[in-house]
Amino acid sequence: MNTDSTTSPPPTRTATPPAWWRDAVIYQIYPRSFADSDGDGMGDLPGITGRLGHLAELGVDAVWLSPFYPSPQADAGYDVADYRGVDPLFGQLADADKLIAEARSHGLRVIVDLVPNHTSSAHAWFVEALADEPGGPARQRYIFRDGKGPDGGEPPNDWQSVFGGPAWTRVTDPDGRPGQWYLHLFDVGQPDLNWDNPQVRTEFLDILRFWLDRGVDGFRVDVAHGLVKQADLADWKEPQEILSGREVDKPRPPMWDQDGVHEIYREWRALLDGYPGERILVAEAWVEPVERLVAYIRPDEMHQAFNFEYLLAAWTAPAQYAVITRSLEATDAVGAPTTWVLSNHDVVRHASRLGLPVGTPRPNGIGVGDPQPDAALGLRRARAATLLMLALPGSAYLYQGEELGLPEHTTLDDAARQDPTWVRSGHTERGRDGCRVPIPWEADAPSYGFGPTDASWLPQPKSWAEYALDRQRGVPASTYEMYRTALRLRRELGLGGGTLEWLESPDDVLSFRIGGIRVLTNFGADPVELPAGAELLHASGQVAADGLVPTDVTVWLRG
Incomplete structure (x- = not known):
């Protein structure tokens, strides 16, 4: 590139x-x-x-x-x-x-x-909230709201759950009547806390x-x-x-x-x-x-x-x-x-x-x-x-x-x-x-x-x-051995630190240097040559005997 x-x-x-x-x-x-x-x-x-x-x-x-x-x-x-x-x-x-x-x-x-x-809806706080009155201290730990519509039968807003469906569920009050709604951006069993409390x-x-x-x-x-x-x-x-x-x-x-x-x-x-x-x-x-x-x-x-x-x-x-x-x-x-x-x-x-x-x-x-x-x-x-x-x-x-x-x-x-x-x-x-x-x-x-x-x-x-x-x-x-070698070399070579310097490379190749280590990834369809004089330290796949790096292979080099 x-x-x-x-x-x-x-x-x-x-x-x-x-x-x-x-x-x-x-x-x-x-x-x-x-x-x-x-x-x-x-x-x-x-x-x-x-x-x-x-x-x-x-x-x-x-x-x-x-x-x-x-x-x-x-x-x-x-x-x-x-x-x-x-x-x-x-x-x-x-x-x-x-x-x-x-x-x-x-x-x-x-x-x-x-x-x-x-x-969880099984958390002691939420159990207390269900037994509490609207606006009560236990409910204020969560996000309870009255519903819309003449009978409060519609959710307080149009928010949807990340898991699909409405992000609001209506509770039944202790007296058996439909009550307020609580917010759950995820599952119905995951009521959202009120972090203003x-x-x-x-x-x-x-x-x-x-x-x-x-x-x-x-x-x-x-x-x-x-x-x-x-x-x-x-x-x-x-x-x-x-x-x-x-x-x-x-x-x-x-x-x-x-x-x-x-x-x-x-x-x-x-x-x-x-x-x-x-x-x-x-x-x-x-x-x-x-x-x-x-x-x-x-x-x-x-x-x-x-x-x-x-x-x-x-x-x-x-x-x-x-x-x-x-x-x-x-x-x-x-x-x-x-x-x-x-x-x-x-x-x-x-x-x-x-x-x-x-x-x-x-x-x-x-x-x-x-x-x-x-x-x-x-x-x-x-x-x-x-x-x-x-x-x-x-x-x-x-x-x-x-x-x-x-x-x-x-x-x-x-x-x-x-x-x-x-x-x-x-x-x-x-x-x-x-x-x-x-x-x-x-x-x-x-x-x-x-x-x-x-x-x-x-x-x-x-x-x-x-x-x-x-x-x-x-x-x-x-x-497994590729990972283990990579983690050992990462520590020995000081990778993870330093400053990344991008190097000149073909459009379908990424090449950069960190310290004395050069990294090259070939995204292209054609093999690419290793830099002249570079020592191959590690590779994600087989590098050809003639030094060509195949497609979808990353190499670590010294020099």
């Missing part, structure tokens, strides 16, 4: 080493699908603890645990009934303490999920202290851009999406990315800064453009924010160049690192997503009858994308199983689906179950080593035996 531009200069260097989180590689664990210790088909905390050696061997710096709190599981634990406990599905509070201690013995930090936009703010500060005192190293904040709503709850005529809009001056939806969220996070940051060990806040904020996103990671707010614009970018040299350049310039402006991510528990795995034709809109799940990805193409591109990402300055997140090259389960029986999106969308969107299937450890073991029995809360595809860890460990060309 022809360019000689560079990113903004780095912040002034200091004598102190950079904070650990600025270039950390953090591994997301989805507890119900990582490792099952007792054979009930549900992953659990003891199972995670027993597999921490894998993560130390892989070479990551920290783990992020998706919710394990007591919950009715209406949305796989993102409907929290008690923020200070562990659901019996996953173990006990003592198991969480042991996991944190064992992680530390392996040199791993632990980040836990925090879900502050909403509670001081009790809500005080409660979450106490929840932060509870887990900080138990030794966690930080919090990934769910729906970080949704806590504060526009005061008048005005109708929104546009399609309801979790993204807040691409243009800086475009009116923002009244339910997303309101400026009031930043006051909350400044208070949280002050609390975390009072603890030793550089505890961090990570924003899950589906905010575009990146100039709005970086407001969440100003020096007195959060430490990291997932770069979803990067996750969504097309697999072309121009698209990748544009999003990387824009991202680095925006985060440099606030002195923060960019936080790169390609997969997580909410999106189609990138080994399958990149196997769809370039330009295909990101599907919300893939099932039988949907256009199927090209598995070989998807894995080749996924490996190239990962090696490109791990060379970029900043922090990076990996999703469990991607180090095995796991694809999406794209033929999951619809009868097995549990994501509320599938039902609430009227069976028009398959949802996220396909990326949440329990991962394979041993090819010939029950449930591929996920647990001691064949039980699995979501069925595993038979093809996954070939992806099992024991089939890949020690095999030089395997995806």
Whole structure:
């Protein structure tokens, strides 16, 4: 790609080493699908603890645990009934303490999920709210409103749930008559909290202290851009999406990315800064453009924010160049690192997503009858994308199983689906179950080593035996060994830090330098030559003996 531009200069260097989180590689664990210790088909905390050696061997710096709190599981634990406990599905509070201690013995930090936009409808506060009168103190912790129309039978506004259908549900009062409506931007079992209420703010500060005192190293904040709503709850005529809009001056939806969220996070940051060990806040904020996103990671707010614009970018040299350049310039402006991510528990795995034709809109799940990805193409591109990402300055997140090259389960029986999106969308969107299937450890073991029995809360595809860890460990060309080598070299070579310098290259090639390392990704149909005299350090795919880099391959070079 022809360019000689560079990113903004780095912040002034200091004598102190950079904070650990600025270039950390953090591994997301989805507890119900990582490792099952007792054979009930549900992953659990003891199972995670027993597999921490894998993560130390892989070479990551920290783990992020998706919710394990007591919950009715209406949305796989993102409907929290008690923020200070562990659901019996996953173990006990003592198991969480042991996991944190064992992680530390392996040199791993632990980040836990925090879900502050909403509670479960089974939370004690919401139970109290249902029993309270309109305008009562218990109801004021949530967003209750009278309905429209002569009998209040219409929702207070036109907002829609992210999962499909109206974002309002009417309650029945204790006397049996229809009552007010409550807001739930997600499932009906996830009522939104009212963050204008001081009790809500005080409660979450106490929840932060509870887990900080138990030794966690930080919090990934769910729906970080949704806590504060526009005061008048005005109708929104546009399609309801979790993204807040691409243009800086475009009116923002009244339910997303309101400026009031930043006051909350400044208070949280002050609390975390009072603890030793550089505890961090990570924003899950589906905010575009990146100039709005970086407001969440100003020096007195959060430490990291997932770069979803990067996750969504097309697999072309121009698209990748544009999003990387824009991202680095925006985060440099606030002195923060960019936080790169390609997969997580909410999106189609990138080994399958990149196997769809370039330009295909990101599907919300893939099932039988949907256009199927090209598995070989998807894995080749996924490996190239990962090696490109791990060379970029900043922090990076990996999703469990991607180090095995796991694809999406794209033929999951619809009868097995549990994501509320599938039902609430009227069976028009398959949802996220396909990326949440329990991962394979041993090819010939029950449930591929996920647990001691064949039980699995979501069925595993038979093809996954070939992806099992024991089939890949020690095999030089395997995806697992590619990841492990990349993480070792990343640390040894100082990648993740420094300044990116774009190099002259053909239009279908990205090439940049960081320190003494050159990175090249070939997006084009024709092979490209390695630079003369360069030493090949690592590659996402086979490089020809004559030094030609095939299409959809990333290489790391010295010289």
